[in-house]
Amino acid sequence: MEMDIDDSCKARGEEERAKPIVVILMGAPGSGKSTFCEHVIRSSARSWVRVCQDTINNGKAGTKVQCLTNAVSALKEGKSVFIDRCNLEKEQRVDFVKLGSPQVEVHAVVLDLPAKLCISRSVKRTGHEGNLQGGKAAAVVNRMLQKKELPKLSEGFSRIMFCQNESDVKAALDTYSGFGPLDTLSHGSFGQKKPDTKVQLGIMKFLKKVEAPSNAGASASSIQGSAASQIIEEKNSCCGGKETASSLSHTAGEEVRGCQDPGVGSTSRNGSSSDGPILAFPSISTADFQFDHEKASDIIVEKVEESMDKLGNAKLVLVDLTRGSKILSLVRAKAAQKNINPKKFFTFVGDITKLYSEGGLRCTVIANAANWRLNPGGGGVNAAIFNAAGPALEVATKEQAKTLVPGSAVVVPLPATSPLSSKEGVTHVIHVLGPNMNPHRPNCLDGDYVKGCHVLQKAYTSLFEGFLSIVSTQAKLSQESNEKIKLEPSQSQGHSKDGPRNHSPTGDQKNKRDGVREHEISKKCKGSQNEVGTSINSFRAGKVNAENDKRDVSTSKAWGSWAQALYHIAMHPERHKDILLDILDDVVVLNDLYPKAKKHLLVLTRCDGLDCLEDVRKEHLQLTKTMHAVGLKWAEKFLDEDASLVFRLGYHSVPSMRQLHLHVISQDFNSKLLKNKKHWNSFTTAFFRDSVDVIEEISNEGKATLKDDDRLLSMELRCHRCKSAHPNIPRLKSHISNCRAPFPTSLLQNDRLVLAPSNTNNP
DNA sequence: GTTCTAGAAC
DNA sequence: GTTCTAGAAC
Numbered sequence: 001m002e003m004d005i006d007d008s009c010k011a012r013g014e015e016e017r018a019k020p021i022v023v024i025l026m027g028a029p030g031s032g033k034s035t036f037c038e039h040v041i042r043s044s045a046r047s048w049v050r051v052c053q054d055t056i057n058n059g060k061a062g063t064k065v066q067c068l069t070n071a072v073s074a075l076k077e078g079k080s081v082f083i084d085r086c087n088l089e090k091e092q093r094v095d096f097v098k099l100g101s102p103q104v105e106v107h108a109v110v111l112d113l114p115a116k117l118c119i120s121r122s123v124k125r126t127g128h129e130g131n132l133q134g135g136k137a138a139a140v141v142n143r144m145l146q147k148k149e150l151p152k153l154s155e156g157f158s159r160i161m162f163c164q165n166e167s168d169v170k171a172a173l174d175t176y177s178g179f180g181p182l183d184t185l186s187h188g189s190f191g192q193k194k195p196d197t198k199v200q201l202g203i204m205k206f207l208k209k210v211e212a213p214s215n216a217g218a219s220a221s222s223i224q225g226s227a228a229s230q231i232i233e234e235k236n237s238c239c240g241g242k243e244t245a246s247s248l249s250h251t252a253g254e255e256v257r258g259c260q261d262p263g264v265g266s267t268s269r270n271g272s273s274s275d276g277p278i279l280a281f282p283s284i285s286t287a288d289f290q291f292d293h294e295k296a297s298d299i300i301v302e303k304v305e306e307s308m309d310k311l312g313n314a315k316l317v318l319v320d321l322t323r324g325s326k327i328l329s330l331v332r333a334k335a336a337q338k339n340i341n342p343k344k345f346f347t348f349v350g351d352i353t354k355l356y357s358e359g360g361l362r363c364t365v366i367a368n369a370a371n372w373r374l375n376p377g378g379g380g381v382n383a384a385i386f387n388a389a390g391p392a393l394e395v396a397t398k399e400q401a402k403t404l405v406p407g408s409a410v411v412v413p414l415p416a417t418s419p420l421s422s423k424e425g426v427t428h429v430i431h432v433l434g435p436n437m438n439p440h441r442p443n444c445l446d447g448d449y450v451k452g453c454h455v456l457q458k459a460y461t462s463l464f465e466g467f468l469s470i471v472s473t474q475a476k477l478s479q480e481s482n483e484k485i486k487l488e489p490s491q492s493q494g495h496s497k498d499g500p501r502n503h504s505p506t507g508d509q510k511n512k513r514d515g516v517r518e519h520e521i522s523k524k525c526k527g528s529q530n531e532v533g534t535s536i537n538s539f540r541a542g543k544v545n546a547e548n549d550k551r552d553v554s555t556s557k558a559w560g561s562w563a564q565a566l567y568h569i570a571m572h573p574e575r576h577k578d579i580l581l582d583i584l585d586d587v588v589v590l591n592d593l594y595p596k597a598k599k600h601l602l603v604l605t606r607c608d609g610l611d612c613l614e615d616v617r618k619e620h621l622q623l624t625k626t627m628h629a630v631g632l633k634w635a636e637k638f639l640d641e642d643a644s645l646v647f648r649l650g651y652h653s654v655p656s657m658r659q660l661h662l663h664v665i666s667q668d669f670n671s672k673l674l675k676n677k678k679h680w681n682s683f684t685t686a687f688f689r690d691s692v693d694v695i696e697e698i699s700n701e702g703k704a705t706l707k708d709d710d711r712l713l714s715m716e717l718r719c720h721r722c723k724s725a726h727p728n729i730p731r732l733k734s735h736i737s738n739c740r741a742p743f744p745t746s747l748l749q750n751d752r753l754v755l756a757p758s759n760t761n762n763p
Numbered sequence: 764g765t766t767c768t769a770g771a772a773c
Numbered sequence: 774g775t776t777c778t779a780g781a782a783c
């Protein structure tokens with residue numbers, strides 16, 4: 001008999017002795033964090049260490065790294081830790097959340113008390129350890145509270161207590177004072193009476209910090225296992241063993257039978273979590289919606305094939321209840337024909353709601369062939385999933401979306417209270433609505449397979465994108481937590497020797513900086529604010545639609561520090577006068593630092609919140625026109641100097657550098673800095689979106705089409721004029737230096753190329 | 764042996 | 774985005 005997840009976890013939990021925990025306090029100065037700690041420490045049976053940034057450095061203020069180091073060593077000694085610093089912004093607490101592990105839970109206690117109270121306490125206070133006294137305190141508290149981002153379970157907390165008045169604080173004190181070394185506290189988010197969504201959203205808009213669907217706004221009693229926390233749990237779960245790829249290495253020609261093959265079951269049951277997440281999905285529309293199986297199987301295989309490159313270590317599994325089902329055999333045959341990697345995609349016979357408990361296959365994400373109302377009823381997979389998941393799924397689903405249009409999908413983080421989560425290890429359900437060919441069901445396409453195939457393709461695209469968005473969040477989180485644990489202790493030693501000069505910008509300093517930024521935004525970019533809000537809402541809702549919501553995946557994109565240079569220039573042009581060719585109200589102009597042609601300029605928007613083409617919407621139409629006009633002016637200036645040049649103006653579909661910028665680049669590509677395939681293809685394939693087309697699309701459709709397929713950048717090297725192929729960059733460059741073929745007609749249309757009037761390429 | 768690419772690190 | 778470099782390609 002196989003143990004289910006709960007049992008095995010319990011068994012292990014009982015073997016071990018006291019488990020230390022980390023409690024991250026959050027609150028403005030004067031909210032009572034230190035008092036809280038002292039009170040608990042005095043009366044608790046646990047052994048606590050209070051890590052206070054204000055005093056950590058021999059009674060003086062220290063660094064965050066010092067705090068982390070001290071916390072790590074306290075945990076090693078089996079002591080529980082209070083992190084006593086403001087921690088009001090998510091970014092400030094993220095590293096402390098990473099102190100958590102399967103053995104160490106991370107809790108949050110939010111002292112979300114009225115600002116007035118905090119201020120009056122701070123002002124009155126004398127001899128406070130952080131030396132925050134007097135009139136300055138009011139300003140500091142206010143400024144900090146403006147930045148307040150209430151914690152969410154998705155950040156990695158297993159428990160959050162919100163305290164909004166003194167009696168809440170008392171309750172939290174009692175909870176932790178009486179929290180003995182062997183006790184456990186229930187997981188979830190407690191005490192949030194008035195979810196501060198308005199403030200949250202404002203800050204989110206401004207900072208563009210978009211997270212996986214969260215529980216902000218959930219009722220006080222809701223215990224929502226959110227994406228991040230569950231994934232981390234999953235990753236380090238006591239049930240997660242090692243899996244070798246071979247345990248899943250069934251050829252596409254094989255059918256993996258669930259519960260009837262104990263061998264398969266026992267090897268793969270532990271593995272998927274350590275070897276990458278798995279999406280289990282039913283065939284969409286082929287059951288009740290009566291979609292042609294032959295056509296559906298083509299589409300499944302086609303869409304699976306498209307996703308292969310993006311999967312990383314994730315896997316896709318097509319699941320069907322019945323052995324020898326037609327759709328499974330068709331898909332298997334076609335997948336084998338196309339040489340689709342059977343380790344990344346295979347078929348499985350079993351109940352999609354019991355893949356782990358009965359089939360030994362651990363799938364963290366399952367897809368549901370939903371109905372348009374997202375109702376539990378009906379039959380088949382939909383009824384089975386809603387039944388198995390219990391009411392929690394229904395509630396979580398309704399929080400995300402009310403209805404679904406054919407061809408779209410919605411990602412629903414599954415609350416930890418759902419049996420599907422606890423028994424099967426499912427963290428997310430993705431509802432997908434496919435096309436309907438059944439006249440007895442809504443939206444029947446009446447045999448129109450042109451449309452039907454299109455909708456089914458969209459449905460799978462949406463499904464796989466939804467899955468990939470979950471995977472990328474997971475990958476990022478686990479990578480970060482691994483890195484930090486390894487890095488921080490050694491770094492911290494170095495820092496402590498250097499003394500407090502190496503402080504990361506926290507507190508006052510950072511607030512000042514951000515204050516300036518906020519001011520600039522409200523001044524400069526009123527138009528875009530609503531827009532950013534919209535995108536956040538759609539992300540929060542977890543909707544994924546192949547047609548218009550790719551941004552859901554990328555809004556969460558993290559920009560590396562190296563990718564911020566343009567952003568800094570755009571925000572503070574006055575500091576970069578030496579490299580700027582022009583500073584205008586809405587844009588600045590500069591030479592590309594690494595020009596890929598004789599002339600290569602960037603026209604950079606000054607609007608905060610516009611990171612890339614994907615963020616551009618109708619509100620930015622005028623801005624894109626301005627950028628084009630400015631770029632054109634410069635191109636024409638260069639053409640005056642050298643009439644042989646030809647310019648193209650456009651955007652990269654997915655830029656490497658943050659902050660929307662228009663490339664103005666001469667088509668000679670005569671630059672030793674053009675070194676690799678990516679350089680070449682980013683300017684000569686569909687990845688490069690002509691400014692004129694972008695403007696037209698924004699005007700007509702409200703947004704630009706992106707060609708963000710990675711394959712574009714690794715395509716064979718072809719001359720941009722005669723389209724001849726070349727084996728490597730040096731050979732290509734030697735060719736283009738001599739090629740005088742006319743430009744392709746597509747480029748000669750619609751003013752995509754900018755030429756001197758005398759140029760013979762001019763049609 | 765040299766050239767070139769592609770992936771990791773920054 | 775670049776730089777660095779191992780190893781593939783020649």
